[in-house]
Amino acid sequence: MSFISSFKQQKNIQQQPIIVGLLLCGDVHLALQPEFGSYAKCLINEFQLQGKQVTIKTWQVWQNEIPDSIMEADVYVVSGSSASVFDNEPWIKRLSDFICRAHSKNRRLLGICFGHQMIHHALGGKVERAPVGWGLGIYPIKLYHKITGLSQYDSISLFAMHRDQVIVPADGFDLLGGNEFCPYYLLSQANGVFTLQGHPEFTRRFFNAFLTVAENKFDAHTVAKARLSMQKNDDSDVVCRLVNDFILNRL
Numbered sequence: 001m002s003f004i005s006s007f008k009q010q011k012n013i014q015q016q017p018i019i020v021g022l023l024l025c026g027d028v029h030l031a032l033q034p035e036f037g038s039y040a041k042c043l044i045n046e047f048q049l050q051g052k053q054v055t056i057k058t059w060q061v062w063q064n065e066i067p068d069s070i071m072e073a074d075v076y077v078v079s080g081s082s083a084s085v086f087d088n089e090p091w092i093k094r095l096s097d098f099i100c101r102a103h104s105k106n107r108r109l110l111g112i113c114f115g116h117q118m119i120h121h122a123l124g125g126k127v128e129r130a131p132v133g134w135g136l137g138i139y140p141i142k143l144y145h146k147i148t149g150l151s152q153y154d155s156i157s158l159f160a161m162h163r164d165q166v167i168v169p170a171d172g173f174d175l176l177g178g179n180e181f182c183p184y185y186l187l188s189q190a191n192g193v194f195t196l197q198g199h200p201e202f203t204r205r206f207f208n209a210f211l212t213v214a215e216n217k218f219d220a221h222t223v224a225k226a227r228l229s230m231q232k233n234d235d236s237d238v239v240c241r242l243v244n245d246f247i248l249n250r251l
Contacts, residue, residue, distance in 0.1 A: 018075065018247065020049055020054055020075055022057070022059065023098075023115070024040060025080065025083060025095070027060075032210065035209070043201055046200070046236075047243050047247060048244050049247065062081060062091055063091075066094050066095070070098065074249070076102055076110070077112070078111045078118055085114070086121075100122050103122075108193065111196070112199060113197060114164075116166065120187075120195065123171070124171060125166055125168050128167050130164065130165050132181065134161075134162070134222050135161070135162050136160065136161055136218060136223075136226040137159070137230060140157040141179045142179055143176060143177045144176060145176055147242075153235070153238070157233065158198030158239060159198060160198045165182050169184050173193070174190075194246050202236065208230065
């Protein structure tokens with residue numbers, strides 16, 4: 001599997017049912033759940049994981065749940081989180097060990113934000129806190145290859161919410177996209193790993209509501225800059241379709 005477009009999509013191949021494991025590392029702010037639902041619901045809806053060809057299994061990893069066996073799913077989605085990979089929490093160590101074992105047995109892995117950082121941290125890369133502070137809001141990243149599903153794009157813009165980032169990727173990854181602020185934003189590995197720093201699963205309405213309930217977490221300048229960035233277009237829809245193809249093993 002590769003995201004680089006010289007590897008053609010095989011959408012005409014009959015797909016076997018896919019078991020998707022959601023490794024949830026946090027949840028939607030309680031104040032937002034009546035309107036937007038849980039984080040699991042957000043991922044399932046935005047990545048279009050409903051249907052006969054998909055079975056969803058969910059583990060609240062941040063609450064000490066973890067699959068008993070790495071073979072319980074074909075692909076694992078490691079979600080975003082308010083935690084940092086270098087927090088001294090037992091669940092983070094268990095997740096790191098699980099990622100290593102899953103990767104060694106060729107389970108496919110998708111990492112989003114914290115999940116992106118966690119996969120590289122677990123597989124020998126390096127994550128650090130960005131000295132320039134939060135990446136909050138919409139910002140563009142340059143694509144370094146023509147990517148299957150994004151072949152018409154030279155750059156993409158997604159919602160972001162992070163102050164940690166990968167500074168040394170794990171071995172064997174292709175760098176697909178980045179910028180000066182976040183050089184290692186989008187990476188893939190040919191045996192079935194895809195990681196991205198942004199949040200394609202965030203909608204504009206959700207992110208605006210999040211800023212309202214969580215603005216005390218950030219300084220006023222950071223929030224104002226994030227709100228200003230929301231005047232720009234985002235590419236969440238097309239990246240969600242790309243993620244759907246990856247999860248369903250169509251790439």
